[in-house]
Amino acid sequence: xxxxxxxxxxxxxxRGQEARLRCSPMKGHSHVYWYRQxxxxxxxxxxxLQKENIxxxxxxxxxxxxxxxxxxxxxxxxxxxxxxxxxxxYFCASSPASQGTGELFxxxxxxxxxx
Amino acid sequence: xxxxxxxxxxxxxxxxxNSIINCAYSNSASDYFIWYxxxxxxxxxxxxxxxxxxxxxxxxxxxxxxxxxxKHLSLQIAATQPGDSAVxxxxxxxxxxxxxxxxxxxxxxxxx
Numbered sequence: 495x496x497x498x499x500x501x502x503x504x505x506x507x508x509r510g511q512e513a514r515l516r517c518s519p520m521k522g523h524s525h526v527y528w529y530r531q532x533x534x535x536x537x538x539x540x541x542x543l544q545k546e547n548i549x550x551x552x553x554x555x556x557x558x559x560x561x562x563x564x565x566x567x568x569x570x571x572x573x574x575x576x577x578x579x580x581x582x583x584y585f586c587a588s589s590p591a592s593q594g595t596g597e598l599f600x601x602x603x604x605x606x607x608x609x
Numbered sequence: 610x611x612x613x614x615x616x617x618x619x620x621x622x623x624x625x626x627n628s629i630i631n632c633a634y635s636n637s638a639s640d641y642f643i644w645y646x647x648x649x650x651x652x653x654x655x656x657x658x659x660x661x662x663x664x665x666x667x668x669x670x671x672x673x674x675x676x677x678x679x680k681h682l683s684l685q686i687a688a689t690q691p692g693d694s695a696v697x698x699x700x701x702x703x704x705x706x707x708x709x710x711x712x713x714x715x716x717x718x719x720x721x
Contacts, residue, residue, distance in 0.1 A: 534713075536714055589707050597658060598707055599655070603651075
């Protein structure tokens with residue numbers, strides 16, 4: 495029973511390049527959340543998606559960042575024209591529904607380094 | 610907006626002792642309060658949660674206490690073991706959804 499799968503685990507990009515981070519939720523889960531974690535800090539909410547819908551993107555930067563969760567395939571967090579400040583660990587979490595218990599199942603994260 | 614803080618960045622305890630990690634939150638409308646454990650290089654792992662209509666909940670070796678009067682949350686770990694060494698985050702959810710606001714974390718170090 496696979497958990498939340500994220501790839502790549504580590505990604506290095508040069509300034510101006512694009513970064514694509516993928517997340518496959520746990521089997522049976524239809525809700526996906528993306529969080530960003532800077533070194534020595536807590537996780538910051540970015541976006542909440544259901545299949546083919548963005549439910550809440552209040553934590554997403556207005557520019558360069560986008561997210562999708564298509565009908566088929568993983569959720570994608572896309573960062574265009576990366577800058578050094580984008581270097582962070584990006585965690586995806588999933589839940590079976592918005593049951594409001596706060597029990598999210600997290601992946602191991604994708605660590606982005608921008609040179 | 611919601612803000613969540615932790616009282617200590619690092620907590621060192623002796624193996625076998627009890628650990629208490631504290632957290633303060635700001636939004637009195639918060640519905641759920643959750644503790645996560647994050648080991649180095651890994652994703653956060655759910656430990657225990659508590660609803661706003663409760664003040665105490667127990668799990669296996671862990672107890673969460675909620676004091677809504679002073680907006681304070683604590684995690685107690687009994688008989689702390691080396692495997693408990695990790696960063697512990699409190700998080701709050703508001704409005705019935707799973708959008709969580711995390712605190713900055715407390716590094717728990719267990720000394721042998």
